[in-house]
Amino acid sequence: MTNYHLDHLQHLETEAIHIMREVAGEFERPALLFSGGKDSICLLRLAEKAFRPSDLPLPLLNVDTGHHFPELNEFRDRRATELGAKLIVRRVEDAIASGIASPAPGEISRNKLQIPTLLAAIEEFRFDCCIGGARRDEEKARAKERFFSYRDSFGQWDPKNQRPEIWNLYNGRLHSGENMRVFPLSNWTEMDVWEYIGRERLEVPSIYFSHRRECVRRHGQWLPVSPFLPLKPQEQTRELVVRVRTIGDIISTGLVESPAETVDDIITEIAAARVTERGSRSDDKASEAAMEDRKKAGYF
């Protein structure tokens, strides 16, 4: 007898493909958020698995903060072209110029400004559903997130007003102006993502692998020196062999010292890791409730 058995990655894969197809079946104008980061790379492969040999029935959307790593944007654009996918990029810079987003005085981080930029893009294209790559293991506020996460007409998330999800039956019904965020990778961990990248032989941006970079020490972590991060007096830079573990903006992404040159090296490194991936992002450090507040305002 054949052994009809799926391993953990195959289980996660079929669950995610099922969700992608539910999105294609239930929504009029879905989009897939693609940043070029490792999670959205997995999403894109899952979309291919769900919809090939047809073209992807949804465009890719990215909010560009203007503080992206250049390697990431190059990868994002090239990948979209290779897949014949439609890529829509909306820039925080433009949102500021047109008054959609207004930076707080003195604040350099573009993190909060992504929210109005994203909401404006959703309105512009009348997207009723955005597929995102968030995982529940990323941090506490996400642990209660649904696969289908309902947002009111202001794009807000109300943790007390989410629909129960039972078996694999997702309720995607919306009124006009409302929006669904869908997270096919909800049950994946950082390790699953890398194992999947390894198994599927997916290309990832070079900054995930170890490279030499000028770094500066701030708030207990190494940040990349860039034109967006002016050095303070007395600050010393150092050239280190580093890689990124999770990609945020270039001004807030902590680099980890690492010799990992291949996906296998990364998997070995994560297996031995003693710090969560979000522990390397200074935007989450501020407070434990930081993510929760951003989510309520419409962040993923």
Add this chain to the structure above:
Amino acid sequence: MFTEEIMPPPAPAHTPVDILRFNTCGSVDDGKSTLIGRLLYDSKSLMEDQVEALERSADITSGGQINLANLTDGLRAEREQGITIDVAYRYFATPRRKFIIADTPGHVQYTRNMVTGASNANVSIILVDARLGVIEQSRRHTAIASLLRIPHLVVAINKMDIVGWSEARFNEIRAQFEEFLPRLDIKDVKFIPLSALNGDNVVTASPHTPWYPGPPLLGHLESVHIGSDWNLHGFRLPVQWVNRPNNPRDPALHDFRGFSGQIAGGVVRVGQKILALPAGLATTVKQIWTLDGPLTEAFCPQSVTLVLEHDIDISRGSMLIGLDETLPGAGTDLHAKVCWMHPRPLQRGKKYLLKHTSSTVQAVVTEIEHRLDITSLEPESVPSELALNDLGEIRIRTARPLFYDSYATNRLTGSFILIEPGTNATVAAGMLLPARELVKPEAADYII
């Protein structure tokens, strides 16, 4: 019969081989959060920054002592109220398995929460406080696990340290359970004495229980057999999406027409005769298409795209079924058990949308037959409505026929949700009872 002798290569240490989903239930203060925290902590699934955050919050809340329960209390509002209000998910892995925990709290909205958290579980862990023994809540949790047909149950008898690790107390509680278990349809039950607070029999075997021959909780979760938890009898594919390339560059794809979905039961092979419903027409599987290349056979719960021999009218919501094994029920008159999940009660005669597999139909509740006693699942009364957290047996009429199995034979084709039109709220989880009429394949002709 042909036996495959090929052994898979041994998995590297960090590669879990399969996934086990479990949920934990107990009433407030039974030690559920402590137990989950202990599992994560002792299995070394916590990272330094998480332990640090734990230590930081310990200074504020519990006078400097690490509070394992804090690990699983997610949202700020809940932390402030000191309760968990919904289902939260946790992940950890050992070299043998990857685990998904659905943490379902045990207070007011608990039936609804437990149904949500347990619906996909392989194992339910029922927590009992050794001092209190079996209480009303324990019976309810067990009943719900049985109603949802969770394949495996673990009764974790916690706080054994407070009752002096008494074997007699453990046996007493076990006997209390065994008194009502036979009336519920649960096959595999395991009793484990433990102390979540001190870590006895959670990850490592306790020196205090020489009289207990079994494995600690984690060892049991790592080894419980879940291979047969999926249904492999009677092929079912609810069609989610019709796959039709627009202007493909590859001329071979010009006439490609595939039906994409996740197999909800059984096995499908190339060359197999299948029936497309509701069209009622038979055809043959020509190709099983996947991005990784064509397959000769596929099984539940794989996601595939089928190409068929004939051009039949098939769309989202259609069901493809095998003809060689059990046939599904068919009809517009459904009989089901439901858990009511919304503050606005269910009333007879009210219209809802019913989502079953990939199809959504209009439905009206024609009868509320009875409310079920929440600890015995026996009919209790004939009510005029079902309220939040009630379980009941109802009859429904749908605007179009449904093709379904009883929940007892297939969780995926035997379940549905009700959606309230207008608010779009998910108001009920439903489990179908056996159908009176089955699909009649002899009426189905090959199309020419």
